[in-house]
Amino acid sequence: MSAKRTKKDVMVNTTDECEKKKLKCKTLVIQEHGTKYRTTFNKKFENRKHWVKPNPNNVFTFIPGTITDVCVKPGDKLRKGDKMLVLEAMKMLNSIEISRDATIKEVFVKKGDRIPKGHLIIEIE
Amino acid sequence: MPLKKKIEELKKMREAVQMGGGEKAIEKQMAMGKMTARERILSILDKDSFTEYDLFVQHVARDFDMENKVLHGDGVIIGTGTMDGDPVCIFAQDFTVAGGSLGLMHARKITKIMDHALKMRVPLIGINDSGGARIQEGVNSLAGYGEIFFRNTLSSGVIPQISVILGPCAGGAVYSPALTDFVFVVENISKMFITGPEVIKTVLGEEISMEDLGGARVHSEITGNAHFYAESEAQCFNQIKKLVSMLPRSNDSKPKLQKPKPPKSKYNIEEIVPGDPKQPYDIRDVIKALVDDSDFVEVQELWAQNMVIGFGRINGLPCGFVCNQPLVLAGVLDVDSSDKAARFIRYCDAFNIPIVTLVDLPGYLPGVDQEHAGVIRHGAKVLYAYSEATVPKLTLIIRKAYGGGYIAMGSRHLRADFVFAWPGAEVAVMGPEGAANIIFRKEISSAEDPEAMRKLKVKEYREKFANPYVAAAKGYVDSVIEPSETRKMLIHAIDVAKDKAISGPKKKHGVPPF
Numbered sequence: 001m002s003a004k005r006t007k008k009d010v011m012v013n014t015t016d017e018c019e020k021k022k023l024k025c026k027t028l029v030i031q032e033h034g035t036k037y038r039t040t041f042n043k044k045f046e047n048r049k050h051w052v053k054p055n056p057n058n059v060f061t062f063i064p065g066t067i068t069d070v071c072v073k074p075g076d077k078l079r080k081g082d083k084m085l086v087l088e089a090m091k092m093l094n095s096i097e098i099s100r101d102a103t104i105k106e107v108f109v110k111k112g113d114r115i116p117k118g119h120l121i122i123e124i125e
Numbered sequence: 126m127p128l129k130k131k132i133e134e135l136k137k138m139r140e141a142v143q144m145g146g147g148e149k150a151i152e153k154q155m156a157m158g159k160m161t162a163r164e165r166i167l168s169i170l171d172k173d174s175f176t177e178y179d180l181f182v183q184h185v186a187r188d189f190d191m192e193n194k195v196l197h198g199d200g201v202i203i204g205t206g207t208m209d210g211d212p213v214c215i216f217a218q219d220f221t222v223a224g225g226s227l228g229l230m231h232a233r234k235i236t237k238i239m240d241h242a243l244k245m246r247v248p249l250i251g252i253n254d255s256g257g258a259r260i261q262e263g264v265n266s267l268a269g270y271g272e273i274f275f276r277n278t279l280s281s282g283v284i285p286q287i288s289v290i291l292g293p294c295a296g297g298a299v300y301s302p303a304l305t306d307f308v309f310v311v312e313n314i315s316k317m318f319i320t321g322p323e324v325i326k327t328v329l330g331e332e333i334s335m336e337d338l339g340g341a342r343v344h345s346e347i348t349g350n351a352h353f354y355a356e357s358e359a360q361c362f363n364q365i366k367k368l369v370s371m372l373p374r375s376n377d378s379k380p381k382l383q384k385p386k387p388p389k390s391k392y393n394i395e396e397i398v399p400g401d402p403k404q405p406y407d408i409r410d411v412i413k414a415l416v417d418d419s420d421f422v423e424v425q426e427l428w429a430q431n432m433v434i435g436f437g438r439i440n441g442l443p444c445g446f447v448c449n450q451p452l453v454l455a456g457v458l459d460v461d462s463s464d465k466a467a468r469f470i471r472y473c474d475a476f477n478i479p480i481v482t483l484v485d486l487p488g489y490l491p492g493v494d495q496e497h498a499g500v501i502r503h504g505a506k507v508l509y510a511y512s513e514a515t516v517p518k519l520t521l522i523i524r525k526a527y528g529g530g531y532i533a534m535g536s537r538h539l540r541a542d543f544v545f546a547w548p549g550a551e552v553a554v555m556g557p558e559g560a561a562n563i564i565f566r567k568e569i570s571s572a573e574d575p576e577a578m579r580k581l582k583v584k585e586y587r588e589k590f591a592n593p594y595v596a597a598a599k600g601y602v603d604s605v606i607e608p609s610e611t612r613k614m615l616i617h618a619i620d621v622a623k624d625k626a627i628s629g630p631k632k633k634h635g636v637p638p639f
Contacts, residue, residue, distance in 0.1 A: 051331050063454055064492065090487040091525065091556050092455035093403045117492065 057105070059096070059122040065089025067113045072122070076104045084122055085109070098124065142180050142197045146221030154221050159292060159314055160358050162202050162217035162225075165252050168362050170206035170215065177204040179234045186228060189261045196223050199231040200255075203238040205247075208369050211381075214242035217252035220292050224256035227298070231259070232269020239276040246375035248285040250365070253302060254292030270297045277304035282475035285372045287365060290315040290341075290351070291358060303350065306472060307368060307424070310341035310351040311361050317344055317351075342427075349428040349461060367422055371436040371443045376476055385441040389419040394608045398485075402524055402551065405451045408433050408483060411523065412446055415439065415481075415612050421446070425465055431455070432462035434469040439481070440616045445473035448483035449534065451524075457490040458530050460503045467506035474514035479619055482520040482535035487556065488528040504533065505638040511539040513635065517622035519615060522546040522593065522602065528555050537601045542625065543618040545611070546593035546602045553595070557587040 069086040072078065078098045085107075087094045102124040109121050145151065145161065154161055160168070166175055184191070184199045200222035205214050216238050218225040235251070242249040258266040280286055281304065288302035289309045293316045302308045302317070310317075318339035325331050325338070337343065345354035353368070355361035373380050392414035398406055413419035416437030423435035431454040436443050447466050449456035458466075473480050489495075489504055511518070511533070519542065520535040531552060535541045546552065554560065561582040562569070572578035589595075596602045606614055 051333060053333075053337060063457075063490070088403070090455035090457050090490070091403060091527075091558075092405055092451060092487065094405060094455060117494070 056099075057102075057124050058120055059084070059098075059124065061087060061115055061117055061119045061121055063087070063089045063094070064115065064117045065094070067109050067111055067115065067121075068093060070107060070109065070111055072104045072107065074104050074106055078102060078104065078124075087115075096121070139180065145197055145219045146223070150221035157314075159220070159254070161221065162219035162252065162254065165289075165291065165358065165362075166202060166204070166206070166215055166217050168359070169250065169365060170208060170213070171210065174206040175204055175215075176206065177202060179203055179237065182230050182234055184228050184230050184262075186259070186262045188263075191261050194223075196228075198222065199228060199234065200225050201231045201234050203234045205238075205241070208366060211369070211374060212245070212247045213250055213369070214238045214245070214247055215250045215252070218255040218292075220254040220256075223259065225254050225292065226256050226259035227266050227269055228259040228262040229265040229269055232266065232272060235269075236272050236276055239273065239280065242284055243276070243280045246284060246378065248287065248369060248372065248374060249280065249305075250287045250289065251301065251305070252289045252291055253294040253298065254290075255298060256293060257296045257298055267297070270301070273301050274304060277301055281306075282376060284375045285369070285476070287368070289361065289365065290317055291361075292316070295319070295321055295339075307352045308344070308350060309353045309355065309361050309365060310344055311358055312341045312354070312356045314358070315341040315344070315351075345425075345427040347428070349425060349465065351428075352424050354427055368436070371422055371438075373476055373478075380443055380477070382441045383417070383438060385438075386418040388414050388416060388612070392419055394611060398523060398547075398549070398608070400549065402549070405455070407452050408448045408450045408456070408485065408523075411483060412437060412448060415615065416444075416446075417441065424469065429459075429461035429465045431457055431459065432465050434465060436478070439479075439612070439619060442619060443478055444619070445469060445478045445480050446483065447480060447535070449486040449530075451485050454490070456486045456525075457488065458486060458504060458507065458533060459490040459495055460498045460500050463500070463503040463507045463533075467503075467510040470507075470510035470514055474510070474516050477516055479517040479519065479622065480514060480535065481615065482518070482541070484520060484522045484526045484531070484534040485524040486527070486530040486534065487525055488530040489533075502638045504529070507533045508539065509635070509637045511535050511541075513637075515625070515627055515629075517619060517625050518542050519618050519622075520544045521611060521615075522550040522552060524549055524551060525556075526550060526552045537603075540627075542622050543604075543614075544602050545614055546597070546605050547608055547611075548593065548605055550593035550602075550605070551591035552593055552602065553590045557583045557591050560590070561586045 065087045067085055068088045072084050080098060080100050082098050083095045084098055085096050087096055105123040105125045107122050109115060143163065151161055180198060182199050184196050201216055201218050203216040205212060216235050239249060277286060286305035287307050288305045290302060291311060291314055294302065295318055299317050299319060316335050316339050322333050322335055322338055325333060341354055344351035353364045355364055370381060392410055394414040397410045397414060412421050416439060421435055421437045423433065425434060431450050433448045433450045435446055437446055447470060470480060489500060518535055532538055537544050565582040569575050569578045569582060593602050593605045597605055
């Protein structure tokens with residue numbers, strides 16, 4: 001499985017490069033042995049985000065809603081399962097609990113804030 | 126040669142083959158924190174019940190110098206045995222023999238035991254620990270995979286099929302587990318992916334570890350490919366035994382009954398659900414207050430946690446539970462939870478397991494990401510699965526049952542046999558806030574104090590419609606019951622429904638929104 005990439009092996013030609021050469025099809029190396037295929041990309045592929053390892057210290061919202069209560073402040077030492085804040089969404093007061101023993105480093109929201117999904121709300125350490 | 130000597134010879138041959146890839150390879154396997162294939166089989170089956178087939182099978186590869194290599198058992202152990210006295214068929218890939226790679230004879234051994242399981246109508250357990258296709262055997266190993274996939278599909282819905290991933294399972298090999306009913310994974314040991322980290326790096330330039338790409342946690346929490354997550358092989362084997370004890374041998378055999386036991390007294394059904402509909406609670410406590418000995422086998426515990434599914438006994442009879450979980454995401458139906466529930470409902474239906482649905486949900490989850498992820502198509506699966514199921518269907522509305530969510534969660538309209546509701550149930554087209562804003566828009570906007578008017582109208586709507594009695598008045602809810610009566614009613618309903626017989630229009634098969 002461990003194939004060495006040579007400099008000649010262009011990974012995925014950038015859109016710019018293809019436009020310069022007036023290529024409609026872009027190159028994608030599919031096999032580890034360097035076999036190249038010319039293909040068109042779809043929008044989803046071109047707009048995809050690169051995977052980044054999630055930071056377990058960042059707490060994000062999992063649903064859009066309103067913060068109705070903030071129970072912690074920076075410096076608080078919490079035990080696993082302690083309530084950090086309450087997020088009202090979908091006719092429910094969802095309590096957001098800490099997933100392990102940790103200290104609150106920063107709180108990015110306050111009571112009454114309306115926040116979208118995937119918003120950084122608390123940093124722990 | 127006297128027979129005695131021949132017997133001695135057989136014993137010697139057996140011993141040699143049973144060593145698999147030899148001491149060194151076994152040591153290597155242990156160093157990876159893994160048990161050997163044989164140890165795994167013996168730990169899952171009842172003591173002294175394992176009977177091995179095809180011990181002396183040899184591989185048939187004749188290229189690339191393979192003709193001079195001996196691969197004991199061709200890297201897989203197959204046989205029959207019992208679990209808690211019930212017969213099962215089992216195979217385990219042996220990583221110590223050529224990395225458990227799959228060649229023609231290896232695949233033939235697996236398909237032999239699969240055919241056997243289907244013919245004898247007994248469950249099949251497959252332990253996967255393999256580096257993948259045996260490259261030297263070329264298209265023959267691909268043919269082997271294809272034959273396995275075909276049999277998985279053929280057996281689907283006839284016998285329970287269980288896959289245990291105890292090592293790598295990459296490339297085409299992953300599709301056999303994906304076609305089976307339940308997939309078990311173990312922390313740090315199981316790895317499943319179509320293309321590994323190396324290929325991903327070459328093609329896309331993304332760097333990711335094997336564990337982050339397709340480890341046990343990833344498949345238990347993110348992808349939903351795995352159904353049971355364990356921290357050790359021993360824990361995994363206990364989970365398998367527990368699950369098998371709940372499943373019938375096949376789709377035409379009787380359920381495994383046990384002596385009825387009351388739920389444990391620490392689960393007091395009247396104290397679990399808060400009166401305020403905005404306060405969350407753990408639906409699993411309600412399940413435990415209803416099932417025998419409060420013993421609930423949860424399936425896919427870590428994935429799409431806003432839906433809780435699993436098996437529990439009611440008066441000794443195994444039932445499938447499909448429940449909204451108000452503790453997570455307010456219990457909404459979304460893409461993943463719909464998928465999770467729909468497949469489980471079809472599983473229960475295929476194996477004649479009555480379905481108990483516990484309802485407490487605000488509806489389908491709104492949002493661009495949900496819509497673009499295809500919540501229409503996935504949500505439709507729940508409707509399809511409930512409508513199609515012909516097993517006894519019992520529904521209990523605990524609290525909220527709004528909009529499309531109400532229809533989807535085993536409603537009368539999808540032919541639930543019994544629909545019960547607790548007095549706190551709210552069955553309506555939408556929540557009081559939303560409904561009042563729409564129906565009384567003019568009154569609210571033209572009032573002197575719109576906020577006060579809005580509150581008044583919300584209260585009016587709540588009193589009039591957010592209760593179980595409007596639905597009960599139309600017969601959509603059969604009975605409004607006290608929480609303490611619930612178990613008694615479920616036992617009664619299952620008893621009444623035990624000889625349920627219905628038939629739909631003749632067809633080859635439907636076309637569900639896969």
